[in-house]
Amino acid sequence: MPMLANPSDKYEGYVPLSMPDRRWPGRVTKAAPTWLSTDLRDGNQALVKPMTIEQKSLLFKNLVRCGFKEIEIAFPSASETEFAFTRKLIEENEIPDDVWIQVMTPARSEYIKKTFDATRGAKHVIIQLYTNTAALFREVILGYTKEEILRLTVEHTHVVRSLAKEYSSTYGTSFRLCYGVEGFSQSDLDFVIEVCTQLKSAWEADGRSEYPVIFNLPSTVECAPANHFADQVEYFCRNMPNREEITVCVHAHNDRGTAVSATELALLAGADRVDGCLFGNGERTGNVDIVTLALNLYSQGISPGLDFSDLKGLMDVARQCTDIPIHPRQPYAGELVFTAFSGTHQDGIRKGFRAMAERHAKLAGTGKPKIWAVPYLPVDPADFGLSYKAVRVNSQSGKGGIAHLVEQALNLDLPRPIQIAFYKTVQDICDAEARELTVDEIALIFRRTYHFCHDGTDTDSSDPVQLRAFNVTEGDLFEGTLSINDESRSVSVDVEDVRSTIISAVNQAGVYSFRVERQEFQVLPGGMIATYVWLRDDTKEGESGWWGIGTARDATGSMVRSVISAFNCALDNYKRSNEPSKTNNHL
Secondary structure, eight states, X not given: OXXXXXXXXXXXXXXXXXOTTOOGGGOOOOSOOEEXXXXXXXXXXXXXXXXXXXXXXXXXXXXXXXXXXEEEEEOTTTOHHHHHHHHXXXXXXXXXXXXXXEEEEESOHHHHHHHHHHTTTOSEEXXXXXXXXXXXXXXXXXXXXXXXXXXXXXXXXXXXXXXXXXHHHHHOOEEEEXXXXXXXXXXXXXXXXXXXXXXXXXXXXXXXXXXXXXXXXXXXXXOSOHHHHHHHHHHHHHHSTTGGGEEEEEEEBOTTSOHHHHHHHHHHTTOOEEEEBGGGOOSTTOBXXXXXXXXXXXXXXXXXXXXXXXXXXXXXXXXXXXXXXXXXXXXXTSTTTTOOOSXXXXXXXXXXXXXXXXXXXXXXXXOOOOOOOBTTBSSOGGGGTOOGGGOOBOTTOOHHHHHHHHHHHHOOOOOHHXXXXXXXXXXXXXXXXXXXXXXXHHHXXXXXXXXXXXXXXXXXXXXXXXXXXXXXXXXXXXXXXXXXXXXXXXXXEEGGGHHXXXXXXXXXXXXXXXXXXXXXXXXXXXXXXXXXXXXXXXXXXXXXXXXXXXXXXXXXXXXXXXXXXXXXXXXXXXXXXXXXXXXXXXX
Protein backbone atom coordinates (compact mmCIF):
# COMPACT_ATOMS: atom_id res chain seq x y z
CA MET A 1 0.00 0.00 0.00
CA PRO A 2 1.48 3.40 -0.95
CA MET A 3 1.96 6.30 1.42
CA LEU A 4 -1.19 8.31 2.03
CA ALA A 5 -1.66 11.65 0.32
CA ASN A 6 -3.27 12.88 3.54
CA PRO A 7 -1.69 11.02 6.50
CA SER A 8 -3.91 12.91 8.95
CA ASP A 9 -6.69 10.51 7.91
CA LYS A 10 -4.70 7.81 9.71
CA TYR A 11 -2.36 9.47 12.21
CA GLU A 12 -3.01 12.07 14.91
CA GLY A 13 -0.45 14.72 15.73
CA TYR A 14 0.68 15.39 19.26
CA VAL A 15 -1.16 17.93 21.41
CA PRO A 16 1.31 20.51 22.75
CA LEU A 17 1.22 21.64 26.36
CA SER A 18 -0.03 25.13 27.05
CA MET A 19 2.95 26.48 28.99
CA PRO A 20 3.80 29.98 27.75
CA ASP A 21 6.13 30.56 30.71
CA ARG A 22 8.27 27.48 30.02
CA ARG A 23 11.75 28.02 31.42
CA TRP A 24 13.94 25.39 29.80
CA PRO A 25 14.67 27.27 26.54
CA GLY A 26 16.61 29.94 28.44
CA ARG A 27 18.73 27.55 30.47
CA VAL A 28 22.28 26.30 29.76
CA THR A 29 23.67 22.94 30.84
CA LYS A 30 26.63 23.43 33.17
CA ALA A 31 27.09 20.00 34.77
CA ALA A 32 26.67 16.34 33.91
CA PRO A 33 23.68 14.36 35.15
CA THR A 34 23.81 11.13 37.11
CA TRP A 35 24.19 8.32 34.57
CA LEU A 36 22.49 4.94 34.70
CA SER A 37 23.58 2.32 32.19
CA THR A 38 20.80 -0.10 31.30
CA ASP A 39 22.88 -2.01 28.74
CA LEU A 40 22.66 -5.19 30.80
CA ARG A 41 18.87 -5.00 31.22
CA ASP A 42 16.97 -2.92 28.66
CA GLY A 43 19.77 -3.23 26.13
CA ASN A 44 20.02 -6.97 26.71
CA GLN A 45 16.31 -7.64 26.25
CA ALA A 46 16.48 -6.00 22.80
CA LEU A 47 19.12 -8.41 21.46
CA VAL A 48 18.33 -11.15 18.96
CA LYS A 49 20.51 -13.38 21.11
CA PRO A 50 20.59 -12.16 24.73
CA MET A 51 23.97 -12.03 26.42
CA THR A 52 25.37 -14.97 28.30
CA ILE A 53 26.46 -14.57 31.91
CA GLU A 54 30.07 -14.35 30.71
CA GLN A 55 29.23 -11.60 28.23
CA LYS A 56 27.24 -9.67 30.82
CA SER A 57 30.15 -9.96 33.27
CA LEU A 58 32.57 -8.59 30.67
CA LEU A 59 30.32 -5.67 29.85
CA PHE A 60 29.68 -4.94 33.54
CA LYS A 61 33.42 -4.69 34.21
CA ASN A 62 33.82 -2.26 31.33
CA LEU A 63 30.91 -0.13 32.52
CA VAL A 64 32.56 0.11 35.92
CA ARG A 65 35.86 0.96 34.24
CA CYS A 66 34.16 3.82 32.38
CA GLY A 67 33.00 5.28 35.68
CA PHE A 68 29.29 4.37 35.89
CA LYS A 69 28.14 4.52 39.51
CA GLU A 70 24.62 3.26 38.80
CA ILE A 71 24.15 0.20 36.57
CA GLU A 72 20.91 -1.62 35.87
CA ILE A 73 22.12 -5.20 35.78
CA ALA A 74 19.10 -7.47 35.36
CA PHE A 75 15.41 -8.34 35.46
CA PRO A 76 15.89 -11.18 38.00
CA SER A 77 12.33 -12.47 37.90
CA ALA A 78 12.33 -12.72 34.09
CA SER A 79 14.69 -15.69 33.71
CA GLU A 80 17.12 -17.90 35.58
CA THR A 81 20.01 -16.37 33.62
CA GLU A 82 19.09 -12.92 34.91
CA PHE A 83 18.76 -14.21 38.47
CA ALA A 84 22.03 -16.17 38.26
CA PHE A 85 23.94 -13.20 36.87
CA THR A 86 22.78 -11.01 39.75
CA ARG A 87 23.90 -13.63 42.26
CA LYS A 88 27.26 -14.04 40.51
CA LEU A 89 28.12 -10.34 40.77
CA ILE A 90 27.25 -10.30 44.45
CA GLU A 91 28.76 -13.63 45.51
CA GLU A 92 32.00 -13.03 43.62
CA ASN A 93 32.34 -9.46 44.97
CA GLU A 94 32.47 -7.91 41.49
CA ILE A 95 30.48 -4.82 42.50
CA PRO A 96 32.64 -1.93 43.79
CA ASP A 97 31.49 -0.40 47.08
CA ASP A 98 30.63 2.92 45.42
CA VAL A 99 28.46 1.40 42.66
CA TRP A 100 24.68 0.99 42.98
CA ILE A 101 23.16 -1.90 41.08
CA GLN A 102 19.61 -1.52 39.81
CA VAL A 103 17.20 -4.41 39.25
CA MET A 104 13.77 -4.24 37.67
CA THR A 105 10.49 -5.79 38.69
CA PRO A 106 6.85 -5.43 37.61
CA ALA A 107 4.26 -4.49 40.22
CA ARG A 108 3.46 -8.07 41.27
CA SER A 109 4.24 -9.40 44.73
CA GLU A 110 5.80 -12.72 43.69
CA TYR A 111 8.14 -10.99 41.21
CA ILE A 112 9.11 -8.37 43.77
CA LYS A 113 9.99 -11.09 46.29
CA LYS A 114 12.17 -12.95 43.77
CA THR A 115 13.91 -9.71 42.85
CA PHE A 116 14.84 -9.09 46.49
CA ASP A 117 16.06 -12.69 46.79
CA ALA A 118 18.40 -12.05 43.88
CA THR A 119 19.97 -9.06 45.64
CA ARG A 120 20.81 -10.80 48.93
CA GLY A 121 24.08 -9.47 50.32
CA ALA A 122 24.56 -6.56 47.94
CA LYS A 123 25.65 -3.24 49.47
CA HIS A 124 23.68 -0.74 47.39
CA VAL A 125 20.53 -1.69 45.45
CA ILE A 126 17.98 0.32 43.49
CA ILE A 127 14.68 -1.51 43.02
CA GLN A 128 12.87 -0.29 39.92
CA LEU A 129 9.13 -0.87 40.13
CA TYR A 130 7.06 0.05 37.10
CA THR A 131 3.47 0.40 35.92
CA ASN A 132 2.04 1.90 32.75
CA THR A 133 0.07 5.13 33.08
CA ALA A 134 -0.62 5.82 29.37
CA ALA A 135 -4.25 5.29 28.42
CA LEU A 136 -3.41 3.37 25.24
CA PHE A 137 -1.28 0.81 27.08
CA ARG A 138 -3.28 0.81 30.30
CA GLU A 139 -6.59 0.14 28.59
CA VAL A 140 -5.57 -2.00 25.61
CA ILE A 141 -2.84 -4.16 27.16
CA LEU A 142 -3.64 -4.18 30.90
CA GLY A 143 -7.36 -3.47 30.94
CA TYR A 144 -6.97 -1.28 34.04
CA THR A 145 -8.67 1.95 35.02
CA LYS A 146 -6.76 4.90 36.46
CA GLU A 147 -8.02 3.99 39.91
CA GLU A 148 -6.76 0.44 39.59
CA ILE A 149 -3.30 1.59 38.47
CA LEU A 150 -3.15 3.96 41.41
CA ARG A 151 -4.23 1.28 43.90
CA LEU A 152 -1.81 -1.35 42.53
CA THR A 153 1.10 1.10 42.55
CA VAL A 154 0.56 2.05 46.18
CA GLU A 155 0.01 -1.55 47.29
CA HIS A 156 3.18 -2.81 45.68
CA THR A 157 5.19 0.15 46.92
CA HIS A 158 4.27 -1.01 50.43
CA VAL A 159 5.50 -4.50 49.49
CA VAL A 160 8.82 -3.09 48.27
CA ARG A 161 9.14 -0.94 51.38
CA SER A 162 8.50 -3.88 53.70
CA LEU A 163 11.03 -6.11 51.95
CA ALA A 164 13.58 -3.31 51.83
CA LYS A 165 13.37 -2.98 55.62
CA GLU A 166 13.70 -6.74 56.07
CA TYR A 167 16.67 -7.20 53.73
CA SER A 168 18.35 -4.06 55.02
CA SER A 169 18.14 -5.39 58.57
CA THR A 170 19.32 -8.88 57.59
CA TYR A 171 22.04 -8.06 55.05
CA GLY A 172 22.87 -4.42 55.73
CA THR A 173 21.83 -3.39 52.22
CA SER A 174 20.98 0.22 51.41
CA PHE A 175 17.90 0.38 49.17
CA ARG A 176 16.51 3.06 46.91
CA LEU A 177 13.21 2.95 45.05
CA CYS A 178 12.99 3.88 41.38
CA TYR A 179 9.50 4.10 39.91
CA GLY A 180 9.27 3.71 36.16
CA VAL A 181 6.30 5.66 34.75
CA GLU A 182 5.88 3.52 31.65
CA GLY A 183 4.30 5.48 28.82
CA PHE A 184 5.06 8.81 30.54
CA SER A 185 5.26 10.80 27.30
CA GLN A 186 1.79 9.54 26.24
CA SER A 187 0.15 9.92 29.65
CA ASP A 188 -2.12 12.44 31.34
CA LEU A 189 0.52 14.34 33.28
CA ASP A 190 -1.77 15.27 36.15
CA PHE A 191 -2.52 11.57 36.61
CA VAL A 192 1.21 10.81 36.54
CA ILE A 193 1.82 13.39 39.25
CA GLU A 194 -1.00 11.92 41.36
CA VAL A 195 0.45 8.40 41.07
CA CYS A 196 3.98 9.57 41.87
CA THR A 197 2.84 11.65 44.85
CA GLN A 198 1.01 8.73 46.41
CA LEU A 199 3.89 6.33 45.68
CA LYS A 200 6.33 8.69 47.40
CA SER A 201 4.05 8.87 50.42
CA ALA A 202 3.76 5.08 50.57
CA TRP A 203 7.56 4.62 50.32
CA GLU A 204 8.17 7.11 53.11
CA ALA A 205 5.26 5.91 55.28
CA ASP A 206 7.38 6.00 58.46
CA GLY A 207 9.23 9.19 57.71
CA ARG A 208 11.51 10.54 55.00
CA SER A 209 13.72 7.86 53.44
CA GLU A 210 17.49 8.19 53.61
CA TYR A 211 17.64 8.15 49.83
CA PRO A 212 15.23 10.12 47.61
CA VAL A 213 12.79 8.29 45.37
CA ILE A 214 13.81 8.20 41.70
CA PHE A 215 11.03 8.84 39.22
CA ASN A 216 11.98 7.49 35.79
CA LEU A 217 10.08 9.32 33.05
CA PRO A 218 10.48 7.44 29.77
CA SER A 219 9.40 8.24 26.27
CA THR A 220 8.50 4.56 26.05
CA VAL A 221 7.68 5.21 22.42
CA GLU A 222 8.93 8.52 21.04
CA CYS A 223 5.80 10.05 19.51
CA ALA A 224 6.46 13.80 19.57
CA PRO A 225 9.29 16.31 19.04
CA ALA A 226 12.06 16.76 21.57
CA ASN A 227 10.73 20.14 22.71
CA HIS A 228 7.41 18.54 23.68
CA PHE A 229 9.20 15.98 25.87
CA ALA A 230 11.07 18.84 27.54
CA ASP A 231 7.75 20.59 28.22
CA GLN A 232 6.38 17.41 29.81
CA VAL A 233 9.44 17.01 32.05
CA GLU A 234 9.32 20.66 33.11
CA TYR A 235 5.60 20.34 33.86
CA PHE A 236 6.30 17.31 36.05
CA CYS A 237 9.16 19.02 37.87
CA ARG A 238 7.19 22.21 38.50
CA ASN A 239 4.03 20.49 39.70
CA MET A 240 5.39 17.57 41.69
CA PRO A 241 5.10 18.41 45.41
CA ASN A 242 8.43 18.78 47.24
CA ARG A 243 10.44 18.55 44.04
CA GLU A 244 13.70 18.89 45.96
CA GLU A 245 13.02 15.56 47.71
CA ILE A 246 13.03 13.44 44.53
CA THR A 247 15.37 12.52 41.69
CA VAL A 248 13.95 12.92 38.18
CA CYS A 249 15.33 10.52 35.60
CA VAL A 250 14.60 10.42 31.87
CA HIS A 251 14.76 7.37 29.60
CA ALA A 252 14.34 8.38 25.97
CA HIS A 253 13.75 6.01 23.10
CA ASN A 254 14.78 6.90 19.57
CA ASP A 255 11.71 6.13 17.46
CA ARG A 256 11.82 9.60 15.87
CA GLY A 257 15.61 9.75 15.83
CA THR A 258 15.70 12.54 18.42
CA ALA A 259 16.45 10.71 21.67
CA VAL A 260 19.69 12.62 22.25
CA SER A 261 18.02 15.99 21.65
CA ALA A 262 15.03 15.03 23.79
CA THR A 263 17.33 14.05 26.66
CA GLU A 264 19.45 17.19 26.42
CA LEU A 265 16.34 19.37 26.48
CA ALA A 266 14.86 17.31 29.34
CA LEU A 267 17.98 18.06 31.38
CA LEU A 268 17.38 21.75 30.79
CA ALA A 269 13.79 21.15 31.88
CA GLY A 270 14.88 19.83 35.27
CA ALA A 271 15.89 16.17 34.96
CA ASP A 272 18.74 15.00 37.22
CA ARG A 273 19.51 11.55 35.87
CA VAL A 274 19.80 9.86 32.48
CA ASP A 275 18.99 6.22 31.80
CA GLY A 276 20.39 4.84 28.52
CA CYS A 277 22.78 2.49 26.72
CA LEU A 278 26.22 2.65 25.20
CA PHE A 279 25.97 3.50 21.49
CA GLY A 280 22.15 3.61 21.70
CA ASN A 281 21.34 -0.10 21.86
CA GLY A 282 17.73 -0.90 22.78
CA GLU A 283 14.27 -1.86 21.54
CA ARG A 284 13.22 -0.81 18.03
CA THR A 285 15.43 2.16 17.10
CA GLY A 286 17.17 2.00 20.47
CA ASN A 287 17.56 3.80 23.78
CA VAL A 288 19.33 7.12 24.07
CA ASP A 289 23.06 6.90 23.33
CA ILE A 290 24.98 7.67 26.52
CA VAL A 291 28.33 7.91 24.73
CA THR A 292 26.98 10.63 22.45
CA LEU A 293 25.35 12.50 25.33
CA ALA A 294 28.48 12.36 27.48
CA LEU A 295 30.82 13.45 24.70
CA ASN A 296 28.46 16.23 23.65
CA LEU A 297 29.00 17.62 27.16
CA TYR A 298 32.74 17.01 26.88
CA SER A 299 32.89 18.96 23.61
CA GLN A 300 31.42 21.96 25.47
CA GLY A 301 34.08 21.85 28.17
CA ILE A 302 31.90 20.01 30.72
CA SER A 303 33.29 16.90 32.40
CA PRO A 304 30.76 14.10 31.83
CA GLY A 305 32.03 12.05 34.77
CA LEU A 306 32.56 9.09 32.44
CA ASP A 307 35.88 8.02 30.92
CA PHE A 308 35.82 7.09 27.25
CA SER A 309 39.58 7.42 26.71
CA ASP A 310 39.63 3.99 25.05
CA LEU A 311 36.56 4.36 22.87
CA LYS A 312 37.73 1.77 20.36
CA GLY A 313 38.26 -0.80 23.12
CA LEU A 314 34.78 -0.07 24.46
CA MET A 315 33.32 -0.46 20.97
CA ASP A 316 35.03 -3.82 20.61
CA VAL A 317 33.56 -5.02 23.92
CA ALA A 318 30.07 -3.77 23.00
CA ARG A 319 30.20 -5.55 19.64
CA GLN A 320 31.50 -8.73 21.26
CA CYS A 321 28.72 -8.74 23.85
CA THR A 322 25.77 -7.61 21.72
CA ASP A 323 26.75 -8.86 18.26
CA ILE A 324 25.58 -5.50 16.90
CA PRO A 325 27.91 -3.55 14.60
CA ILE A 326 28.50 0.13 15.21
CA HIS A 327 27.53 2.25 12.24
CA PRO A 328 30.53 3.92 10.56
CA ARG A 329 28.75 7.28 10.92
CA GLN A 330 27.89 6.78 14.61
CA PRO A 331 28.67 10.06 16.45
CA TYR A 332 32.19 10.06 17.94
CA ALA A 333 32.57 6.27 17.68
CA GLY A 334 32.02 5.48 14.00
CA GLU A 335 34.92 4.43 11.81
CA LEU A 336 34.34 7.33 9.41
CA VAL A 337 33.55 10.07 11.95
CA PHE A 338 37.06 11.55 11.93
CA THR A 339 37.50 10.94 8.21
CA ALA A 340 37.16 13.49 5.43
CA PHE A 341 36.72 12.57 1.76
CA SER A 342 35.63 15.99 0.51
CA GLY A 343 38.50 18.10 -0.76
CA THR A 344 37.10 21.18 0.98
CA HIS A 345 36.94 19.36 4.31
CA GLN A 346 40.40 17.89 3.93
CA ASP A 347 41.90 21.26 3.15
CA GLY A 348 40.09 22.85 6.09
CA ILE A 349 41.35 20.19 8.50
CA ARG A 350 44.93 20.58 7.29
CA LYS A 351 44.89 24.36 7.58
CA GLY A 352 43.09 24.12 10.92
CA PHE A 353 45.80 21.98 12.48
CA ARG A 354 48.47 24.37 11.31
CA ALA A 355 46.64 27.48 12.52
CA MET A 356 45.93 25.88 15.90
CA ALA A 357 49.59 24.89 16.32
CA GLU A 358 50.59 28.51 15.69
CA ARG A 359 48.03 29.79 18.22
CA HIS A 360 49.14 27.30 20.84
CA ALA A 361 52.81 28.17 20.30
CA LYS A 362 52.05 31.81 21.14
CA LEU A 363 50.37 30.69 24.39
CA ALA A 364 53.40 28.74 25.60
CA GLY A 365 54.30 29.80 29.12
CA THR A 366 51.25 32.06 29.57
CA GLY A 367 49.19 29.55 31.53
CA LYS A 368 46.20 30.22 29.28
CA PRO A 369 44.22 27.19 28.04
CA LYS A 370 45.06 25.90 24.59
CA ILE A 371 41.58 25.70 23.14
CA TRP A 372 40.85 23.14 20.45
CA ALA A 373 39.54 24.69 17.22
CA VAL A 374 39.87 22.78 13.94
CA PRO A 375 37.35 23.06 11.09
CA TYR A 376 35.19 19.93 10.73
CA LEU A 377 36.65 18.38 13.92
CA PRO A 378 34.63 19.57 16.94
CA VAL A 379 36.72 17.40 19.29
CA ASP A 380 40.22 15.98 19.39
CA PRO A 381 39.96 12.27 18.48
CA ALA A 382 43.13 11.60 20.48
CA ASP A 383 41.15 12.24 23.68
CA PHE A 384 39.25 9.02 22.98
CA GLY A 385 42.22 6.96 21.81
CA LEU A 386 41.43 7.61 18.15
CA SER A 387 43.45 9.25 15.38
CA TYR A 388 43.45 11.98 12.78
CA LYS A 389 45.08 9.60 10.32
CA ALA A 390 41.62 8.57 9.20
CA VAL A 391 41.71 11.22 6.45
CA ARG A 392 41.31 9.11 3.31
CA VAL A 393 41.38 9.86 -0.38
CA ASN A 394 39.05 9.04 -3.24
CA SER A 395 38.03 10.77 -6.48
CA GLN A 396 36.11 13.39 -4.45
CA SER A 397 39.14 14.42 -2.45
CA GLY A 398 41.00 17.67 -2.91
CA LYS A 399 44.59 18.77 -3.03
CA GLY A 400 44.55 19.89 0.61
CA GLY A 401 43.60 16.45 1.90
CA ILE A 402 46.16 14.73 -0.29
CA ALA A 403 48.82 17.19 0.85
CA HIS A 404 47.84 16.44 4.46
CA LEU A 405 48.46 12.74 3.92
CA VAL A 406 51.83 13.40 2.31
CA GLU A 407 52.69 15.53 5.33
CA GLN A 408 51.64 12.70 7.67
CA ALA A 409 53.55 10.03 5.78
CA LEU A 410 56.66 11.89 4.60
CA ASN A 411 56.76 15.00 6.78
CA LEU A 412 56.68 17.30 3.73
CA ASP A 413 54.73 20.56 3.63
CA LEU A 414 54.20 20.70 -0.12
CA PRO A 415 54.18 24.09 -1.89
CA ARG A 416 50.90 24.84 -3.63
CA PRO A 417 52.11 24.14 -7.22
CA ILE A 418 53.21 20.63 -6.18
CA GLN A 419 49.91 20.09 -4.36
CA ILE A 420 48.09 20.88 -7.60
CA ALA A 421 50.31 18.59 -9.70
CA PHE A 422 50.21 15.64 -7.32
CA TYR A 423 46.46 16.05 -6.76
CA LYS A 424 45.91 15.40 -10.47
CA THR A 425 48.07 12.27 -10.30
CA VAL A 426 46.15 10.82 -7.36
CA GLN A 427 42.74 11.75 -8.74
CA ASP A 428 43.49 10.03 -12.04
CA ILE A 429 44.39 6.82 -10.19
CA CYS A 430 41.27 6.98 -8.00
CA ASP A 431 39.07 7.52 -11.05
CA ALA A 432 40.72 4.74 -13.01
CA GLU A 433 40.53 2.21 -10.17
CA ALA A 434 37.21 3.44 -8.67
CA ARG A 435 38.41 3.14 -5.07
CA GLU A 436 39.96 5.07 -2.23
CA LEU A 437 43.69 5.11 -1.57
CA THR A 438 45.40 4.52 1.75
CA VAL A 439 48.11 6.69 3.28
CA ASP A 440 50.75 4.09 2.40
CA GLU A 441 49.58 3.94 -1.21
CA ILE A 442 49.68 7.72 -1.54
CA ALA A 443 53.19 7.82 -0.07
CA LEU A 444 54.31 5.18 -2.59
CA ILE A 445 52.73 7.06 -5.50
CA PHE A 446 54.47 10.23 -4.36
CA ARG A 447 57.85 8.52 -4.18
CA ARG A 448 57.46 7.09 -7.65
CA THR A 449 56.05 10.24 -9.21
CA TYR A 450 58.92 12.41 -7.96
CA HIS A 451 61.64 9.75 -7.78
CA PHE A 452 61.82 10.76 -4.14
CA CYS A 453 63.85 8.77 -1.61
CA HIS A 454 63.07 9.53 2.00
CA ASP A 455 64.25 6.46 3.88
CA GLY A 456 68.01 6.97 3.99
CA THR A 457 68.83 5.67 0.50
CA ASP A 458 69.63 8.19 -2.19
CA THR A 459 68.07 7.08 -5.46
CA ASP A 460 66.37 4.09 -7.00
CA SER A 461 68.63 1.74 -8.92
CA SER A 462 66.46 2.09 -12.02
CA ASP A 463 66.68 5.89 -12.17
CA PRO A 464 68.72 7.32 -15.06
CA VAL A 465 70.43 9.82 -12.73
CA GLN A 466 71.59 8.51 -9.38
CA LEU A 467 73.49 9.92 -6.44
CA ARG A 468 75.68 7.05 -5.28
CA ALA A 469 77.24 8.85 -2.33
CA PHE A 470 78.24 12.33 -1.22
CA ASN A 471 79.98 14.20 1.53
CA VAL A 472 80.45 17.88 2.42
CA THR A 473 83.85 18.54 4.02
CA GLU A 474 84.64 21.13 6.65
CA GLY A 475 86.08 23.30 3.90
CA ASP A 476 82.67 23.42 2.15
CA LEU A 477 83.81 21.03 -0.54
CA PHE A 478 81.17 18.77 -2.04
CA GLU A 479 82.46 15.32 -2.93
CA GLY A 480 80.13 12.81 -4.49
CA THR A 481 79.59 10.11 -7.08
CA LEU A 482 76.89 10.42 -9.72
CA SER A 483 75.63 7.79 -12.12
CA ILE A 484 74.21 9.18 -15.36
CA ASN A 485 72.77 6.56 -17.69
CA ASP A 486 74.88 3.91 -15.91
CA GLU A 487 78.10 5.93 -16.23
CA SER A 488 79.75 6.95 -12.95
CA ARG A 489 81.11 10.45 -12.52
CA SER A 490 83.00 11.84 -9.58
CA VAL A 491 82.17 15.37 -8.49
CA SER A 492 84.44 17.44 -6.28
CA VAL A 493 83.53 21.12 -6.25
CA ASP A 494 82.86 23.99 -3.90
CA VAL A 495 79.33 23.78 -2.50
CA GLU A 496 78.39 27.02 -4.27
CA ASP A 497 79.04 25.34 -7.62
CA VAL A 498 77.37 21.97 -6.93
CA ARG A 499 74.08 22.67 -8.66
CA SER A 500 75.58 24.12 -11.83
CA THR A 501 78.17 21.30 -11.97
CA ILE A 502 75.54 18.55 -11.76
CA ILE A 503 73.26 20.29 -14.28
CA SER A 504 76.18 20.67 -16.66
CA ALA A 505 77.12 16.99 -16.29
CA VAL A 506 73.59 15.80 -17.06
CA ASN A 507 73.21 18.23 -19.98
CA GLN A 508 76.47 17.05 -21.52
CA ALA A 509 75.55 13.39 -21.08
CA GLY A 510 72.29 13.75 -22.97
CA VAL A 511 72.70 16.92 -25.01
CA TYR A 512 70.04 18.62 -22.91
CA SER A 513 69.53 22.24 -21.94
CA PHE A 514 68.16 21.86 -18.44
CA ARG A 515 68.21 24.73 -15.97
CA VAL A 516 66.72 25.30 -12.51
CA GLU A 517 64.30 28.20 -12.64
CA ARG A 518 62.99 28.10 -9.06
CA GLN A 519 64.21 26.74 -5.75
CA GLU A 520 62.60 26.67 -2.27
CA PHE A 521 64.05 25.47 1.04
CA GLN A 522 61.98 24.26 3.96
CA VAL A 523 63.11 23.30 7.48
CA LEU A 524 61.22 20.20 8.60
CA PRO A 525 60.52 19.02 12.16
CA GLY A 526 63.43 16.99 13.45
CA GLY A 527 66.09 19.07 11.70
CA MET A 528 65.69 17.77 8.14
CA ILE A 529 65.77 20.23 5.25
CA ALA A 530 63.57 19.86 2.17
CA THR A 531 64.31 21.51 -1.14
CA TYR A 532 61.86 21.92 -4.03
CA VAL A 533 63.26 22.86 -7.45
CA TRP A 534 61.55 23.70 -10.71
CA LEU A 535 63.50 22.33 -13.70
CA ARG A 536 63.08 23.46 -17.29
CA ASP A 537 64.49 22.31 -20.62
CA ASP A 538 65.07 25.32 -22.88
CA THR A 539 65.01 23.16 -26.00
CA LYS A 540 61.32 22.39 -25.44
CA GLU A 541 59.29 25.39 -26.46
CA GLY A 542 56.21 25.93 -24.35
CA GLU A 543 57.34 23.27 -21.90
CA SER A 544 56.74 24.37 -18.31
CA GLY A 545 59.01 21.90 -16.56
CA TRP A 546 59.20 19.41 -13.71
CA TRP A 547 59.32 19.56 -9.95
CA GLY A 548 62.05 17.83 -8.02
CA ILE A 549 62.07 17.16 -4.28
CA GLY A 550 64.91 16.21 -1.96
CA THR A 551 65.58 16.00 1.78
CA ALA A 552 68.78 15.80 3.81
CA ARG A 553 70.30 16.92 7.09
CA ASP A 554 72.05 19.79 5.29
CA ALA A 555 70.93 22.29 2.67
CA THR A 556 73.52 21.15 0.09
CA GLY A 557 72.53 17.50 0.18
CA SER A 558 68.86 18.42 0.10
CA MET A 559 69.38 20.65 -2.93
CA VAL A 560 71.40 18.00 -4.79
CA ARG A 561 68.73 15.39 -4.23
CA SER A 562 66.00 17.74 -5.41
CA VAL A 563 67.85 18.45 -8.66
CA ILE A 564 68.38 14.75 -9.28
CA SER A 565 64.70 14.12 -8.50
CA ALA A 566 63.71 16.71 -11.14
CA PHE A 567 66.13 15.22 -13.69
CA ASN A 568 64.65 11.76 -13.22
CA CYS A 569 61.12 13.09 -13.58
CA ALA A 570 62.05 14.80 -16.84
CA LEU A 571 64.05 11.89 -18.28
CA ASP A 572 61.40 9.39 -17.25
CA ASN A 573 58.91 11.52 -19.15
CA TYR A 574 61.16 11.63 -22.23
CA LYS A 575 61.53 7.90 -22.09
CA ARG A 576 57.78 7.28 -22.09
CA SER A 577 56.88 9.80 -24.75
CA ASN A 578 58.36 12.11 -27.28
CA GLU A 579 55.77 14.62 -26.10
CA PRO A 580 56.52 15.16 -22.42
CA SER A 581 53.38 17.24 -21.90
CA LYS A 582 51.45 14.13 -20.78
CA THR A 583 53.25 13.52 -17.51
CA ASN A 584 51.41 14.23 -14.26
CA ASN A 585 54.48 15.96 -12.84
CA HIS A 586 54.34 18.34 -15.75
CA LEU A 587 52.36 21.57 -15.33
